[in-house]
Amino acid sequence: MDGKIAIEEHFVTPELEDLVLNPGWSPEAFRAVLDRLEDFEGERLRIMDRHGIETAVLSLASDGIQGIAEPAEASARSRQANDALASIVAARPDRFAGFAAVALQDPAAAAAEAERAVHELGFRGVLVNGYSNAADPSGAGLYYDDERFLPFWEAIERLRVPFCLHPRNPLESQRAIYDGRPELLGPTWAFGVETASHALRLIVSGLFDRFPSLTVILGHLGEGLPFATNRLEQRLRRRADVTLERLPAQVLRENFHVSVSGNYHTASLIGVLLELGADRVMFAADHPFEDVADGADWFDSVPIAEADREKIGRLNAQRLLRL
Ligand code: GRE
Ligand code: ZN
Numbered sequence: 001m002d003g004k005i006a007i008e009e010h011f012v013t014p015e016l017e018d019l020v021l022n023p024g025w026s027p028e029a030f031r032a033v034l035d036r037l038e039d040f041e042g043e044r045l046r047i048m049d050r051h052g053i054e055t056a057v058l059s060l061a062s063d064g065i066q067g068i069a070e071p072a073e074a075s076a077r078s079r080q081a082n083d084a085l086a087s088i089v090a091a092r093p094d095r096f097a098g099f100a101a102v103a104l105q106d107p108a109a110a111a112a113e114a115e116r117a118v119h120e121l122g123f124r125g126v127l128v129n130g131y132s133n134a135a136d137p138s139g140a141g142l143y144y145d146d147e148r149f150l151p152f153w154e155a156i157e158r159l160r161v162p163f164c165l166h167p168r169n170p171l172e173s174q175r176a177i178y179d180g181r182p183e184l185l186g187p188t189w190a191f192g193v194e195t196a197s198h199a200l201r202l203i204v205s206g207l208f209d210r211f212p213s214l215t216v217i218l219g220h221l222g223e224g225l226p227f228a229t230n231r232l233e234q235r236l237r238r239r240a241d242v243t244l245e246r247l248p249a250q251v252l253r254e255n256f257h258v259s260v261s262g263n264y265h266t267a268s269l270i271g272v273l274l275e276l277g278a279d280r281v282m283f284a285a286d287h288p289f290e291d292v293a294d295g296a297d298w299f300d301s302v303p304i305a306e307a308d309r310e311k312i313g314r315l316n317a318q319r320l321l322r323l
Pocket of ligand 1: 010020
């Protein structure tokens, strides 16, 4: 399919390299990934052309801003990242768009930066790499269902742009279950569990009752959540301490969109289409962390209706991101 829009495509610049997680690659292999993240004129465009991707929506690679413990530094570097991305998009507005990085270490500053990024830099939404590191030495993580983030969510709803919850690894203090099995950290497994759990914290906190038009995008076909709602709901319903107006399946269908990034499995896609509908699924290639050919070749031939391929490949992102 030509004219695809890919919505989870990553970048970095030489000044921001220290913010990219190396999930266990050799220094040479990691350098090659950084070089691909920093390329906006060469191989990246050739790969997009070869695989029918017209527009890549770029975002800072994980952990990005979220791994910075000091709030003022995190805010300053989010502005630096957004200014850099705005220049990259301005050089090729026909091929690139951007998601803003925000520093939720300071929720008020994050709201102000989201507003600047959308209104002044023309960004299409914000993308956050999981919980933010806390400044205090507890080593805790800041999850966004906490009350302190309500002004930020209010700003995102008011701006009418989507919030992408992109993965990062669990807190150092929460990794015991992976001891001796580093191959399960990162995108193999831990990214998905961490991100699904964070999204569920948002859902069961009642955030979407409070802000009914808030829109969240998850990658990787929704990190397994579309297949977990039956069990979640039949247990949540039995709890007197749960007073949600809408339970997870309904919130997923009304407030969430998912992309296919890194999860090119036909049965899963069909399950997600049955659960969320074809208006809430979008194409993404996760360049350069995934091989674009894997996602694009699968997507171009996956047995779904051509009208749904057009929606998922292009039309849904065009509408949601106002491209
Ligand atoms: C990803 O987006 O999939 C990713 C990162 C950073 C490190 C590894 C990884 O953004 O898979
Ligand atoms: Zn990614």
